[in-house]
Amino acid sequence: MSSLLRAAPEILQAFGETFYMLLVTVPLAVLFGTALGTVLFLARPGSLLRAPRLYLALNATVNLLRSFPFLILMIALIPVTRLLVGTALGTTAATVPMVINAIPYFARLAEQALLDVDRGVIEAGQAMGMSRKQLVWHILYVEARSGLANCVTIVTVSFFGYSTVAGLVGGGGLGDFAIRWGYYRYETLVLFVTVGIMVACVQAFQFTGNTVVRRLDKRI
Amino acid sequence: MVGIELRGVTKTFDTPTGPLHAVNDVWLCVEEGSIHGIIGLSGAGKSTLLRLINLIERPDSGEVVVDGRELTGLSEEEVRHARRGIGMIFQHFNLLANRTALDNVALPLAIAGVAKREQRQIAIDRLETVGLPHKRDAYPAKLSGGEKQRVAIARALATQPRILLCDEPTSSVDPQTKGTILGYLREINRRFGITIVLVTHEMSVVRAVCDVVTVLDRGRSVEQFAPNDHLHRPRSAIASFLARSEIVLEPLGDDASVAVAGGE
Ligand SMILES: Nc1ncnc2c1ncn2[C@@H]1O[C@H](COP(=O)(O)OP(=O)(O)OP(=O)(O)O)[C@@H](O)[C@H]1O
Numbered sequence: 001m002s003s004l005l006r007a008a009p010e011i012l013q014a015f016g017e018t019f020y021m022l023l024v025t026v027p028l029a030v031l032f033g034t035a036l037g038t039v040l041f042l043a044r045p046g047s048l049l050r051a052p053r054l055y056l057a058l059n060a061t062v063n064l065l066r067s068f069p070f071l072i073l074m075i076a077l078i079p080v081t082r083l084l085v086g087t088a089l090g091t092t093a094a095t096v097p098m099v100i101n102a103i104p105y106f107a108r109l110a111e112q113a114l115l116d117v118d119r120g121v122i123e124a125g126q127a128m129g130m131s132r133k134q135l136v137w138h139i140l141y142v143e144a145r146s147g148l149a150n151c152v153t154i155v156t157v158s159f160f161g162y163s164t165v166a167g168l169v170g171g172g173g174l175g176d177f178a179i180r181w182g183y184y185r186y187e188t189l190v191l192f193v194t195v196g197i198m199v200a201c202v203q204a205f206q207f208t209g210n211t212v213v214r215r216l217d218k219r220i
Numbered sequence: 221m222v223g224i225e226l227r228g229v230t231k232t233f234d235t236p237t238g239p240l241h242a243v244n245d246v247w248l249c250v251e252e253g254s255i256h257g258i259i260g261l262s263g264a265g266k267s268t269l270l271r272l273i274n275l276i277e278r279p280d281s282g283e284v285v286v287d288g289r290e291l292t293g294l295s296e297e298e299v300r301h302a303r304r305g306i307g308m309i310f311q312h313f314n315l316l317a318n319r320t321a322l323d324n325v326a327l328p329l330a331i332a333g334v335a336k337r338e339q340r341q342i343a344i345d346r347l348e349t350v351g352l353p354h355k356r357d358a359y360p361a362k363l364s365g366g367e368k369q370r371v372a373i374a375r376a377l378a379t380q381p382r383i384l385l386c387d388e389p390t391s392s393v394d395p396q397t398k399g400t401i402l403g404y405l406r407e408i409n410r411r412f413g414i415t416i417v418l419v420t421h422e423m424s425v426v427r428a429v430c431d432v433v434t435v436l437d438r439g440r441s442v443e444q445f446a447p448n449d450h451l452h453r454p455r456s457a458i459a460s461f462l463a464r465s466e467i468v469l470e471p472l473g474d475d476a477s478v479a480v481a482g483g484e
């Protein structure tokens with residue numbers, strides 16, 4: 001028990017770092033990922049924008065970035081990270097590979113959410129005289145909004161997990177904490193409690209996400 | 221006066237099995253203020269032909285003239301603008317599921333740049349036209365099929381179009397609702413003088429409301445006649461087939477199916 005008390009401040013700090021990483025990664029992923037996913041959707045053959053080369057290029061880039069295991073991407077990106085934040089170590093540095101991994105990930109999820117929008121509703125928008133931009137804002141994002149909200153939940157939960165890997169490059173956070181206390185010091189109780197809190201976090205993310213999705217979805 | 225004129229329009233799709241002539245050199249005049257039916261079997265090219273009128277589908281060749289303007293000669297922007305004068309309704313209604321009835325009806329007005337307050341007023345007025353003022357805050361999922369189609373009609377009428385394109389508007393509603401929808405279409409036609417093009421595969425629908433009907437067979441216009449001219453005898457095989465069609469259950473075979481076949 002006393003070990004828990006000693007660990008408490010560090011647990012709190014580790015959570016703080018993990019949430020900091022999530023707060024940087026998720027909004028950037030949603031912003032740029034939605035944009036990228038929308039362009040992928042529009043440029044797809046047979047869709048609303050005739051741009052086969054753009055589609056091929058973006059598709060290949062997304063696949064490339066998505067094919068790196070996260071740990072490898074993080075190491076491979078060290079020079080880029082140095083360039084962007086001045087150092088390859090620390091919490092902020094760890095968010096660089098997270099963001100770069102999360103954007104194409106979210107783009108794929110968003111693309112799928114947009115593909116789920118009924119073609120007939122898009123046709124109705126065209127018949128009203130909507131421009132492509134209007135189709136995106138007045139039809140696609142409106143009809144895909146619950147799907148997109150679900151995508152946000154998925155990336156949040158995924159990157160909550162990925163953030164632990166950041167501990168390996170001195171990013172701190174829960175992964176780093178778990179290694180130091182659970183692995184080097186054999187403080188099993190501390191480790192269990194930490195895992196318990198993480199499970200509770202994921203449940204909370206999922207519950208919140210599902211509630212929002214249900215609110216947004218008027219299809220039933 | 222001619223409301224819509226198709227001059228030799230052709231639309232060919234590339235398919236894995238080769239080019240498919242969905243619409244093949246169709247010449248068609250739709251009289252202003254009339255209800256013009258387009259009938260044909262599934263895959264005949266009816267929907268494609270309808271989409272050629274508002275240029276959602278661009279013809280490979282031929283001209284589309286609406287209200288004296290050649291749409292095929294306009295820029296993309298001008299075509300979008302011209303579409304505000306052409307309403308469209310669909311078999312599956314195609315309402316936005318995440319917008320209320322009122323917001324669905326107001327949407328084309330927002331696109332046309334109408335002020336917010338006025339959008340609301342017009343939308344309420346249109347919902348009254350189709351007898352659904354009390355459903356303004358309902359989401360489409362909470363409406364019956366017939367109500368959804370009426371909201372779709374209200375939406376199509378929002379910008380006061382001169383033309384209404386209907387793609388099988390009664391194919392997914394029960395017979396009674398079918399009567400209601402067709403009644404509204406005729407009412408709209410008579411009261412506002414809106415030209416209606418009505419795609420269907422049912423001769424009974426054509427007989428109920430159409431002044432003229434064009435028969436489409438594998439992308440070609442094969443016959444045109446007034447459905448209520450009792451002296452008229454269908455010349456094309458498809459027309460006589462559709463005129464006497466009844467449902468025949470095929471015996472269970474390798475692929476059990478229900479086919480529509482003509483009598484005799
Ligand atoms: N975008 C497309 N790409 C390829 N083929 C298409 C496309 N749109 C339509 N077709 C084909 O063109 C033909 C005519 O299609 P269309 O939808 O116009 O028929 P329809 O008469 O409306 O049939 P239904 O009564 O089933 O609605 C069909 O064989 C269809 O498969």
Ligand SMILES: [Mg+2]
Pocket residue numbers: 266267268387
């Ligand atoms: Mg059709």
